[in-house]
Amino acid sequence: MQKNHSINLNLTINSGQVFLWDKFGDSWFGIDGQDLLVIREEPFKVIYPSKKITRFFREDDNLERIISEITKDNLVKSAVNQFGGLRLMRQEPFQCYISFICSSNSSIQNIKRMLKNLCKKFGNKIEFDKKEFFTFPIPERLANASNRDLISCGLGFRAKYVKLAAKMVYEDKLNFESLTKNDYKSALEELKLIPGIGNKVADCILLFSLDNLESFPLDRWTQRILLKYYSKIFDVYSEGTLTEKKYYELHEKIVDYFGQYAGYSQQFLFKMERDLNKKSWL
DNA sequence: TCATCACCTGGAGA
DNA sequence: ATCTCCAGGTGAT
Secondary structure (H helix, E strand, O other): OOOOOOOOHHHHOOOOOOEEEEEOOEEEEEEEEEEEEEOOOOOEEEEEOOOOOOOOOOOOOOOHHHHHHOOOOOHHHHHHOOOOOOOEEEHHHHHHHHHHOOOOOHHHHHHHHHHHHHHHHOOHHHEEEOOOEEEOOOHHHHOOOOOOHHOOOOOOOHHHHHHHHHHHHHHHOOOOHHHHHOHHHHHHHHHHOOOOOHHHHEEEHHHHHOOOOOOOOHHHHHHHHHHHOOOOHHOOOOOOOOHHHHHHHHHHHHOOOOOHHHHHHHHHHHHHHHOOOOOOOO
16 A cells, blocks of 8 residues: 555545636645635645645544555555545535535536636635635525526526525525534435435535545446446446435445445545546546 | 436537 | 537436
8 A cells, every 4th residue: 555645636636526626836726615725736735724724634534544444455455556645625515515416417617617607606706816716605695696697607407406405504404513413324315305416416415525434426437436346246237327225225335345434435436437537627 | 116308508529 | 510419417207
């Protein structure tokens, strides 16, 4: 196993977790809720905010232990070796929630465009280094947004979902703090009550912002991975849409196999297979 | 419980 | 130029 466990920003940002990051010069600029994060890529250094952002990069995780727990086979082992600097991030929950609602049946570049438009229209302008950025909208702004304004951001059929989802948070009918404390299954079910959120999106929200490391989002790519490398172990025979029951059963088997940190294994395998297929991240 | 299908939108390929 | 297909799914029949 690779000894160097330092963060590789480029790998981490380009692994499908976040959408509002851009690189200018040798630094990355990212929006996380109401915060702007500025980080120099090489060598890794947090430029702003000056207080160390250990939470965002999950530096409180015991990575040694996690890596040793998820390396159940040679495939994970080689993915971990190849992408040693890849990390899961702990995003601001509301942004993550809206981002993945927007992600359904869309492409990464489209998702980025939608979210940027939302920030520009409903977020707050901030300046850094003579550059202009927009924070992510707070729940109230999106809950009160007109359908026309949301459509103008390019959300398409997702516009109504975003508005409703924001309303649920604004009215405190959905509370991220309590979701974080819930066990995996009840948190998943509660998220799925929101229109526009199914199993895959719920899993992304849980894994990327609500500290549920056993989440293992099953999308086209992860299904392809299971079919290609793990068909015997998990009894997968196609990569079509999973039924409710199959999704649940498959997740059970995955956690049995990869363990409580299955989400980390997913991230390494996902990144590996996407790169193998030369998919770009923009 | 399960299989089909429509869905906003922009970019890539025919 | 114009069209078709598809992209990290979901909800309604």
